Amino acid sequence: MRRVEPAYPDLLPITHLVRPGYLPGPRVALDPIRMGVVWEDAPRRILPAEGSVPRDPVRAIVFARVAREREDVLLRLLERGSSALLVLDDPAITPGDLGLEPSPDEARITALLPVLPFPLSDGLRTPTEWQGFRWGAVLGLFPFPGAAEEVERRVTQLKKAGAGFAIAAPLLLTPTDRHRILDGSEGTGLEDRLENCLFHADVGRGLHALERLAGVALHKAGMDPFLPCMVPRGLNPQAVRTAGMLRLWARRLDQSHEESSWGWRLRRAAAALDRLPNDPAALAxxxxxxxxxxxxxxxxxxxxAIWRGGEPV
Known part of the structure; x- marks a missing residue:
């Protein structure tokens, strides 16, 4: 294992990665750590000869293809009290393939379905085999043509399939990715619109609008817009959930107020809650x-105000 810093730590509060991370598959995929595209012809990665596991509980991210090959690492992580975020990079992998069974301690392992937007995705396949576990999705956002309608449709599909949360984060496309997407659209009739959104439009403004739209859609669907359940042994689930809420609002404040934002104050409190063994509601x-x-x-x-469902001030 190794320490890792995700592209959006407010949305994905993980600290460790089971090496080597993603393994390229037969289709283009989303890497939730760097919120980038993994193409099907990406360089092959080699599994390490052995995998070490921290003695103290950590928040780790594990890709399902890696866990299938290194089942012992995932099980040792859970035995030592860590919380694992299992990325379903291959929806065909079942809990039985990884030696997992549904348990009352569902906060210790969470399944995460990466979802790419059109035209990188050919549809949404929900993990029906993981219904006994807590699971959700990470939605890669980019202002492609029809992106707003697609986000609302995806949220509805995920809610119907039983997802408890969805993280909506901007997709980070390199110049090579953008040219490859445009080249792949040749003959579809969307070339001009894709070229405009990839190279000429105000991408930042479009992404901000999509994040707000996703937040509204998730609120209407009754789904959490953050990761609520990475709870290592000895910590309080309500404290971890509240920390996730505060980090999400810190990000929103930064987007709205920029340099004058007080988001850092919420992050400081969230960092303390992440280590709190007590229920903060009881303390309140x-x-x-x-x-x-x-x-x-x-x-x-x-x-x-957040706990009461009101409008924070």
């Missing part, structure tokens, strides 16, 4: 929430 009921590092009066009122 006792008016003791400010004993948690980072919880000043503004952060406390902000958190209480």
């Amino acid at each position: 009921d006792e008016d003791n929430l400010r004993i948690v590092p980072g919880f000043d009066s503004w952060v406390e009122s902000f958190t209480r």
Whole structure:
């Protein structure tokens, strides 16, 4: 294993990766760590001879193709109290292939379905074999033609299939990726529109609008727009969930207020909650929430507003 820094740590709070990470498959795929495209002809990766596992519980990301080949690493991770985010890079892989069975301790392992947008995706295949586990999706966003309608449609499909959450994050395309997408659209009648969105349009503005649209769609569907369930042994699920909510709002504040954002205050409180063995709601009921590092009066009122489902101020 090795330490890893995801492209969007507010949305994907992981610290470790089971090497070597993604393994290219027969189709183009999404790498949720760097939110980039993995093409089917990407260089082949070699599995390490052996895999070490940290002694202390960590939040690790594991790709299903790797776990199928190194089942012992995933099981040792769980035995030592770590929480695993299992990326379903091959939807045909079942829990039985990995030696997993549904258990009451569902917060320790979470399945994540990577979803690419059109024209990189040929449809959504939901993981029906993983219904006994907590699972969700990561939606790669890019302002392609028809992207807004596609996001709403994907959220509806995921909700109907039983997903509990969905992370919507901008897709990071390299210049090579953009040219390859445009070249692959030849003869489809979409060349001009794709060229405009890939090379001439204001991509940042379009991505911001798509993130807001995805957030609204997820709220209407009753799904969490963040990762609520990476809970290593000894930590409190409600504290981890609240930390995820605060990190999401920190990102939203940064997008809205830029340099004047107070998102850093929410991240500081979220970092403390990630290590809290107590239920923060119980502390709040006792008016003791400010004993948690980072919880000043503004952060406390902000958190209480989120819990109540109101509008934070």
